[in-house]
Amino acid sequence: MATNAIYTHIEQARQSGRKLFSVLIDPDKVDIPQTELLVRQSLAAKVDLFLVGGSLMVDNTIERIIKHIKSMCSIPCILFPGSPLQLTNQVDALLFLSLISGRNPDLLIGQHVAAAPMLKKMNIEIIPTGYMLIDGGKPTTASYISNTFPIPHNKPSVAACTAMAGELLGMKLLYMDTGSGAMHSVSEKMIRKVKQSVDLPLIVGGGIRDAETARAICAAGADMIVVGTAIEENASVMFELAEAVQA
Numbered sequence: 001m002a003t004n005a006i007y008t009h010i011e012q013a014r015q016s017g018r019k020l021f022s023v024l025i026d027p028d029k030v031d032i033p034q035t036e037l038l039v040r041q042s043l044a045a046k047v048d049l050f051l052v053g054g055s056l057m058v059d060n061t062i063e064r065i066i067k068h069i070k071s072m073c074s075i076p077c078i079l080f081p082g083s084p085l086q087l088t089n090q091v092d093a094l095l096f097l098s099l100i101s102g103r104n105p106d107l108l109i110g111q112h113v114a115a116a117p118m119l120k121k122m123n124i125e126i127i128p129t130g131y132m133l134i135d136g137g138k139p140t141t142a143s144y145i146s147n148t149f150p151i152p153h154n155k156p157s158v159a160a161c162t163a164m165a166g167e168l169l170g171m172k173l174l175y176m177d178t179g180s181g182a183m184h185s186v187s188e189k190m191i192r193k194v195k196q197s198v199d200l201p202l203i204v205g206g207g208i209r210d211a212e213t214a215r216a217i218c219a220a221g222a223d224m225i226v227v228g229t230a231i232e233e234n235a236s237v238m239f240e241l242a243e244a245v246q247a
């Protein structure tokens with residue numbers, strides 16, 4: 001029977017007000033030497049979690065990358081799958097994402113039905129997650145591949161109502177994301193509104209590039225932030241981001 005250790009860790013951090021910093025690793029964008037560098041830096045920066053996955057994956061390297069990360073450190077790896085093709089039991093937990101901001105039935109429930117029998121056998125922690133794509137200034141791979149409209153950037157009430165519906169449907173986590181490489185991150189106003197509306201751990205990602213933004217997003221109510229692109233472009237930015245979140 002899989003434990004719920006990762007969810008408990010996230011929930012306990014939220015209860016104690018300790019913010020978590022996650023690094024997104026897209027296996028398509030890193031080779032083994034780059035992964036090693038990322039892991040070494042992540043250990044030094046005291047990164048809390050790795051999210052591994054991507055909206056679209058061209059190469060079949062996800063298991064190899066995850067095994068390599070696990071061989072180097074004990075930072076938990078969470079699968080953030082763009083499709084059931086990315087499923088692997090090499091992770092500590094999986095975000096079972098339902099794209100509640102969209103109206104694409106396949107991503108609300110369809111692919112979940114296809115993946116369910118496999119997941120039941122995998123014996124990994126499954127975290128039901130309400131995933132909300134928010135407009136971040138330009139189309140992203142996530143918005144294109146999901147064939148959905150993101151929630152408009154300046155509509156905090158739409159985001160709050162969506163989050164409330166997710167909570168009432170039994171989601172255990174909420175993830176607000178402007179998508180990888182977005183021009184803008186989720187606004188503080190929207191994060192505050194969602195935070196006031198639900199009693200769930202809140203993950204925020206997409207377009208976070210500097211310490212100031214990370215700090216503001218945490219102050220607005222994010223319990224965990226996720227950064228991928230900025231670190232892919234300049235790995236050393238990880239330290240200032242980690243410091244901002246940990247402070």
Ligand code: 1GP
Nearest residue numbers: 180181205206207228229
């Ligand atoms: C994307 O939230 C993640 O799903 C991270 O986004 O790559 O823009 O940091 P970035």
